[in-house]
Amino acid sequence: MDKEGRASAAENRLRDLLVRGLAGEVPAYHAFLKELSAHLRAFLRGRLARLPDEVEDLVQETLLAVHNQRHTYDAAQPLTAWVHAIARYKLVDLLRRRAGRSALHDPLDDELDVLASSDNDAADARRDLARLLERLPDRQRLPIVHMKLEGLSVVETARRTGMSESAVKVGVHRGLKALAAMIRRER
């Protein structure tokens, strides 16, 4: 299959998974993120040839951004364009910091590249998100630890932490956004 064929097959499959995921189907959403991570890895590896150690960190940062911004996806919109814009934004952000302003140039690229190939061979990330998580304030850290890492429900998490159920949900949401902000500041 050529690049366009592969990209369009991936577009259809991933879009279906994401739309179901946004409707609350967790297994579909998990499959979406899993498959997307392989596409992102191949895409970013191709563009970070000079910074190979950064690839897995940027895959993780982009996945976190995709998750935090998933409410901005409009089902009428091509998924390729949405994913590409997010990956490119994170890539340019990284290059700008690494290379300094003088060396900044827009990488030439083709939107289709983002879903056209995939790479399941994950290297180790250099930045450990688990350690960054520990630096979050308790009202964000505890809901994330109980709900997202240990898999407890909102009700159980609320009981263990003494927080209200809505505070637990807000804590998860804000905590993941704060995590993305910490990554940005760290560079």
Add this chain to the structure above:
Amino acid sequence: MKTDELITMLARGADAVEPDALRRRYATALGWGAFGATLLMAIMLGVRPDLGEAARLPMFWVKLAFPAALFAGALLATLRLSRPGVRLGRVPAAIAAPVLAMWLLAAVVLFGAAPAERGQLVFGDTWADCPLYVAILSMPAFGALLWAMKGYAPTRPALAGAAAGLLSGAGGALVYALHCPEMAAPFLGIWYLLGILIPTALGAMLGPRLLRW
């Protein structure tokens, strides 16, 4: 943390996402902006006393249509620039159209006027106040719109900030038009536009700082 662990963490317990949240958030912001502008107008300026008579003149409606058309174009731009990967398409042309139309009308008016009247058509009696008041009246919406935009993911933050600024400026001009006595197209095409461009430029400057994600 390995990437697979991150994926499991992100997916676990991920609730359904409301599909229309974007529009609702902007509607809330514009509501607060309109409330703030109306309040500022009531405190500082007041509605022009001859509003009823003015409303019978076609030019009064042209004066409202100009910022209203900019408002519509800026709203489209703001919504599109809030989502990654959505193209602007013809929105820039839709924003330029009312400006060009007003300039064309202004040119016709100036061309047809006696040379001695042209200064009055351009400067009116209130040219020095107009841009400043338009900008002041736009500030509540400006703040509220940037707050709303922070909940989204603009990949072109300067442009997105400018669009939010343009939207608030057009809203400010719309409210100011109810106070302002000027009715000449050259005045509107210069001083109203300048007032609208103040929050637009401010948005372009603040966007890259405030809208990062």
